[in-house]
Amino acid sequence: MVAKIPKPEANSIDVLNLVLGERVWHREFYGRIKQDLTARYQLYDDQKGCPSGMPPLVLRDYVDSDEDAIGRKKSLIGLYEPDEGKYPYNELEKLRKKNKLLACPVCGELGRPRTLDHCLPKTTYPEFAINLLNLVPACDWCQGEKLADFQNDVGTRSFLHPYYDDINRPLYRIRLEEPYLTPIISLEILDHLPKELQNLVASHLDGITFWERFKEYFESSYQNIIRMASETRAGGKVTVTTIIDSAYSLEIGKGVNSWDAVVYRSLLEDAEVMDFLETGELSEFP
Incomplete structure (x- = not known):
């Protein structure tokens, strides 16, 4: 069952700001990138998750060396694995374990999906690692099949997006x-x-x-x-x-x-x- 599902209840930009407010390490980097991150989250929503015209942020623009850029990419991706009690731990747990779904919205496999798929992969788009609109509950199999695939030859999405696409009709x-x-x-x-x-x-x-x-x-x-x-x-x-x-x-x-x-x-x-x-x-x- 390919299905449209409600967007996450929490506002993605609000969650982002809470996460950045907790940063202790690399505060200078997050201070430099915060405004552009917020704009990118809004752009993601405006474009309904389509990568066309939305290339990944060039992290080198926010740091002083190539080595720092590599390190800050790891830092952005690491935001997806917060300690309990830190943002966005509760928001991610809700999407995984309290999504109220009876089947995977990506394929229809029966049973509540308990993993989250990054529609735009965090390895390519580390800035969207914790963008709730980029995280869709999915079964393990779908996540394994998709891996880091996300874009077709003309630069648009190669997968339906359960939060955005008009798919509550016979397909x-x-x-x-x-x-x-x-x-x-x-x-x-x-x-x-x-x-x-x-x-x-x-x-x-x-x-x-x-x-x-x-x-x-x-x-x-x-x-x-x-x-x-x-x-x-x-x-x-x-x-x-x-x-x-x-x-x-x-x-x-x-x-x-x-x-x-x-x-x-x-x-x-x-x-x-x-x-x-x-x-x-x-x-x-x-």
Whole structure:
């Protein structure tokens, strides 16, 4: 389930100022960079996390030597691992452990995501290491697949951003090819989406190896639907379409792109598959 989620409750710039106010080491560096850091945080929000036209800060501009620049990069990255009781320890813990999510918003893996993904990697953008808007709860697998990837050939984001992108609408569907009892199943992005969004969804799904990871789930889900259709027809009280439509109504409450919602919606929109489930030979599943 690729899903849009609420931004963090805490204001990123306020948190940044609290963090900088606690600095004891390298106070001169943080004093020099504070104004530009604040401006960059605002730029990040204005550009919705897109790196185009937002190259990393040149840390050498704020220090006296190349060696110092290397050290201050480590210092900025180190802000992401504060001691308990220091800023932004509580804010990061809330995003990790109290995000109230039931699935990874990057891929849909069920279970509360307990790691944070830097949308713009902190190794490239150390200035955004603790930018709350740059930190998205994600499952371990998605974080491992993305690593430091973030930008496509034209300089824009190669991944959807759960805080910013308009993705609370159907994005993709599964397609079934005959024989419908044991079909070939594929995933396709909906062609009525804006072209820019289509391309972004495609690069996102490819970047997290979505279909490779979850193809078996969709195949198993469809086989369960065949069993359900067989039992429904044997009972003779309601139609298969009614059962699937009811199941879809329940699943869409979890998210329009939750995996099962995608499955049920895809079936309901495919007249040939629905005809098979209503009238086709299902004898292998008595």
